[in-house]
Amino acid sequence: MTSAVKNYIHKVAIVGATGNSGSYMVEALLATGKHTVTAISRMESTATVPDGVKVAKVDYADSATLVAALTGQDALVMTMNVMAPSDSEAKLITAAADAGVKWILPNDWSPDIADEVLSKEIFIGEAKRANRELIAKLGKSAYVAVECGFWYEWSLAMGAGYGFDLAGRKVTMYDDGETKICTSTLPQVGRAVANILSLKVAPDGPDDTTPCLEMLRNKFVYVSSFTVSQRDILASAMRVSGTSLADWDITYEPSTTRYARSVAEIQSGSRAGFVKQLYTRVFFQDGKGNVEKTKGLHNKILGLPTDEDIDVFTKIAFERQLTLDKIGMNLPA
Template identity: 35%
Template sequence: MASTKNIRNIVLVGANGTIGAPILSALLAAGHKTTVLTRPGSNAKFPSAVTVHVGAYSDEDFVVRGLKDQDVLILALGFNAYDVQIPLIKAAAKAGVSYIVPCEFGSDPTHPKLNAEIQMMNVKAPFRKLIEDLGVSSWIGVVNNPWVEFSIRLGLYGIDLKKRTAAFYDNGEVKANFTTLTRVGETLANMFALPEAVLSKFKNEFVYFSSFYVSQRDFLASAMRATGTTEKDWTITSVSSDQVLQAAKEPSADLTARMMTLFALVFKEGYGGDYNSKVVDYEKLGLPAEDLDALMGRLVRELGA
């Protein structure tokens, strides 16, 4: 990372959420002057170093005031609140905010085969277009694939620590990139500490974050080391990813079946889960490699597995 560390004025919306909380922690750790916009009635508590503005996101005057003299707006809202971004993006343009990180934080929206299968990927595009059309701010989209801690806790990678089961897609050997919630926050915070000449290269581009480049079998191997078990202690099954995709398209498919399409595709060759060649340069960002076994050990203890 450059020797001159830049401190920016950054506004975060959704600072108490799954991805917002680790982003807030990382911004503060990096020394950024951090402001949070939060709605009336919220019970969220924030560190004293955070400037907090309370008001309705639909109140343009309130949002513009909160964004005055700010460099960056990070939107860390839930997937069911994407439209909430619209007045915030418009207010950012009025306030002259240079960068907006919209609600992306998922799989690669630029991958054509993935987009053809997961229609929700296309839902995010209008917000990026709105930023471009307003012509003031630039967006930076984050690609991180399903978050590691979140997914392992829920068994979404096919590895259930408590039940000691592993359900592989196909042979379980396809590698993909996966990012911890903590690393998403750290990477954003360190990116926004870069000099403008470097940061500007990311304008209206996707940035690719990754903690681990691993397969389902790698996750299982780490889980076995963390639990002191061997394969004989686990129930291991496999399912065809093509069958999972087909089942999700049936009229009778429920929400869970449709959601699992994403995970089947992450572990399927040629569907964008592997973006290892595009990952940001963590050495230049000053971030050390993460330890999958250490993380797995913490999750084993947390879950009592």
């Protein structure tokens, strides 16, 4: 039997601690009162971390700094922008192995990239697969890959994401708008990370079947807040804005046509095309975006809430879109 003290993770390092999702992960980890959190930060970063979070400065060109920052850590959580240098994750994974970090939550945070077809067709999946394979090949760490779908309030605010121009009361429905997908709020993803890393590492004995990290070793974990269609999202948007169907300009486009067009846009260097390609593929009518139906969710095992109010997060998306529009950073549908 493993001792109670050693059977839990205490020290957690996180890359992207002040980012869009990382900040929620840090907040949830601190709220448990069970973890010491260290933010892995580039030497030149001036970002301010929350009270109670340690900072370890690193130079990705100097592996010794990465190993030093990760030495003594029980787990490494990676949340990085898709525009980050392509070899950053591999450098962190290798350093984690050299430092003896036992558990890694890699930079997945995506739809079901365990599905080989979907993984290839959303493009980002292959790089993520290579990083998981590197963890397994090095053999010093285990991964827990969290597949949460796209972030709801973040994605809804982008026209190129879920197809909505909330402020303009316009929506592009993919096919008939009835295809359901799994999507997670940022607070839910934060809770998922904290709850995974709060599990005991191994069973307390041969008869113990309660959840533990060893059950998740080198596996995918599926979490979600809502399983919804664009029609469901539109209903929420109407409730939040006090509008009716007659107030919205609704157009339709076959998802396969939109996907093909987005791939052509990517080839011309369009960032909006990249986003459209990611999201449109998940809305294909083959159901690959609905992991609640195809794989089942780990929400119950992880003790995640099932009563999140979609309207609360739709309202956040309205507000975020206004900000994106103001600074010229929105990507139209």
